[in-house]
């Protein structure tokens with residue numbers, strides 16, 4: 001890949017370094033292209049020449065590399081070395097067994113994980129962002145990765161800029177480059193040569209990774225992939241993902257186990273060496289012990305479980321971009337959503353057009369349509385305006401524009417029509433009313449005073465009560481020469497009237513909200529729309545709607561006060577983009593796991609702030625880029641389905657973690673103690689490795705295991721204290737039975753070392769594997785049987801473990817068949833252990849005192865959405 005990079009750099013004419021100082025003609029010549037864009041075959045050729053417009057797939061793990069990565073882990077290296085040493089020192093069989101076991105484990109792991117990761121990647125690609133480029137003379141959408149230098153791009157508000165490009169034409173275009181240049185405010189971009197060589201001065205250039213905030217631009221792609229001014233930094237920034245709470249917790253868990261393992265192994269090794277036991281044997285034993293203790297399947301189990309979760313979610317129309325977010329979705333306790341498109345249908349329609357006195361008059365809608373057609377955004381409102389007055393913009397030309405701004409909630413267009421240039425302002429009614437000094441009634445414009453403004457507000461209120469959302473249209477005849485519109489031009493306006501839109505709730509919304517609520521997820525509406533419209537909708541879909549906080553209310557509250565308010569209020573209106581993310585943070589401050597569902601540029605900050613960002617296919621690029629998951633159908637039903645899948649996935653990961661933390665750890669702990677107490681090794685290193693391999697094999701079915709619906713009823717939160725409690729009960733229980741086995745073997749059956757090891761191997765395998773059936777469920781094992789995959793993997797592993805010692809192959813591992821009486825004794829221990837484990841399980845799961853308050857307050861027990869529910873015992877699943 002580096003070679004390709006270097007080759008591109010060589011080919012790239014130096015003058016393209018600061019391409020914005022060049023004229024378009026020069027660059028057209030350099031890149032051998034033109035205004036009409038590229039032909040398909042030319043583009044394909046350039047794609048091979050310049051490489052894909054993406055960051056070099058450094059992470060694409062080849063099979064070989066995946067194997068090497070595992071082999072180069074310290075434990076594997078030690079094992080490999082140990083195997084080679086024993087082969088060299090005469091124990092050819094022992095040595096090769098170690099090597100074979102190592103190879104099989106790594107192979108199993110690599111295959112499983114590789115396959116899972118690939119399927120997840122394919123799904124993720126299916127929602128990759130698109131770019132609009134001119135190919136064979138017409139604009140079409142292609143994958144961002146296929147954009148090449150020489151392409152003519154069209155970027156519009158809400159897009160992520162796909163490549164470094166020189167602007168050829170623009171309309172009220174501004175770009176947000178904060179992540180690249182540090183400039184906090186959107187900068188205006190327009191054609192025209194620039195002399196300055198610094199990127200900050202390049203007002204005629206677009207940079208890959210920046211965000212198109214407003215307007216529209218046509219530009220010539222100059223640099224793609226890493227070969228851009230901000231290079232890899234741009235895309236790295238765009239994709240920076242702080243590890244999710246779940247990933248951090250898993251990592252933490254791995255660290256705890258690793259430390260314990262290290263301490264134990266060093267202790268065993270030191271003690272044995274001090275007591276003069278053979279050094280190589282002791283080292284091998286210690287290493288085998290370490291292998292046995294390491295939850296080495298954890299990465300595989302989580303990846304496979306999450307990837308399977310992603311596949312199941314895809315079948316339910318949710319595409320997962322960040323795998324770990326599946327768990328976060330299952331943990332979600334509050335879902336914030338914007339209104340249009342999720343709670344209401346995306347197709348808003350124009351219902352009425354009124355003049356300033358409230359009489360029906362098409363003029364307001366017609367002017368709105370002209371503004372929307374000539375200089376609108378891609379939002380639903382503008383689409384409805386254009387559709388509502390077909391052909392209104394005929395005969396009008398655009399002269400200037402002030403793009404719609406979500407903080408000011410208005411935008412304007414300067415257009416020349418039959419009667420000369422006219423400034424048309426449209427936006428949220430209160431924002432536009434504040435700028436009007438007169439109003440049009442019929443054909444006459446009369447002055448507007450405070451009383452008339454109040455009348456207009458009453459009219460808007462009445463429309464809102466009917467469920468109609470309104471925007472206001474105002475105008476001002478333009479005198480003098482036309483130029484780009486500035487905010488200062490939006491004064492002394494004539495109120496033309498109101499456009500009212502029908503935006504009825506989706507038929508499915510109320511049921512989906514009820515379903516989410518039953519699953520412990522509260523819904524909150526965070527809208528930029530009129531609080532009255534929001535209140536009405538909230539009532540219709542079954543949310544608490546007595547109080548609706550509006551943007552100014554929110555602005556007046558301190559962070560602490562807001563954190564209190566958000567607990568009780570479910571509906572918010574007239575929020576700015578920043579207020580949306582402020583509310584998300586306020587909810588998080590009180591321990592909620594917050595999801596945000598939105599589709600607009602105005603939703604991007606909140607999508608980033610939320611623990612899980614959800615967007616929809618067809619949403620603006622920034623929203624999709626900021627989201628962790630993309631819904632293929634914009635419907636809350638889909639979210640509810642996804643929540644179920646997220647929890648299901650988590651329950652399965654937890655099964656493995658619980659097993660590792662209790663049964664496996666308990667067994668290895670007894671092994672360590674026995675190795676110090678006994679005059680001989682309690683199990684040979686090869687036997688421990690075999691034990692570990694078979695145990696891993698038995699758990700391979702966990703990602704595919706069934707989960708009972710009860711187990712996914714409440715949000716699932718990782719809880720390290722709960723896990724410790726579980727391990728604290730189940731671990732010692734397992735060790736206790738191990739010691740009973742030792743005692744019986746030594747003092748009752750007077751076992752020889754080989755018989756001892758074999759008998760203990762059998763006991764250890766049987767208890768470790770069979771206890772899966774108990775630990776995997778919070779209910780009774782016989783009422784909640786495992787899925788076929790887990791049943792098969794565990795029973796096959798168990799069969800191999802139970803049969804192998806009695807076959808000729810068993811001799812190679814140093815096994816010696818124990819006498820029947822001893823076998824019977826072992827069977828008795830196993831059965832008693834399983835019964836005790838089942839009896840003690842409720843204790844391990846419940847614990848006597850409450851876990852501390854806060855984010856991770858409960859474990860596999862459900863998190864309670866309200867304090868009242870806290871008092872009830874969690875359902876058992």
Ligand SMILES: Nc1ncnc2c1ncn2[C@@H]1O[C@H](COP(=O)(O)OP(=O)(O)OP(=O)(O)O)[C@@H](O)[C@H]1O
Pocket residue numbers: 338339340341376377379381382404409410411426427428429469470471526527528529530600602
């Ligand atoms: N294209 C537009 N033209 C005029 N006014 C607009 C336009 N887009 C938005 N507005 C005004 O700004 C307000 C906020 O915008 P918008 O409704 O898109 O925000 P939102 O938070 O995404 O709301 P929603 O929850 O409905 O999706 C609107 O209620 C409307 O008054």
Ligand SMILES: [Mg+2]
Pocket residue numbers: 338339340599600
């Ligand atoms: Mg919206």
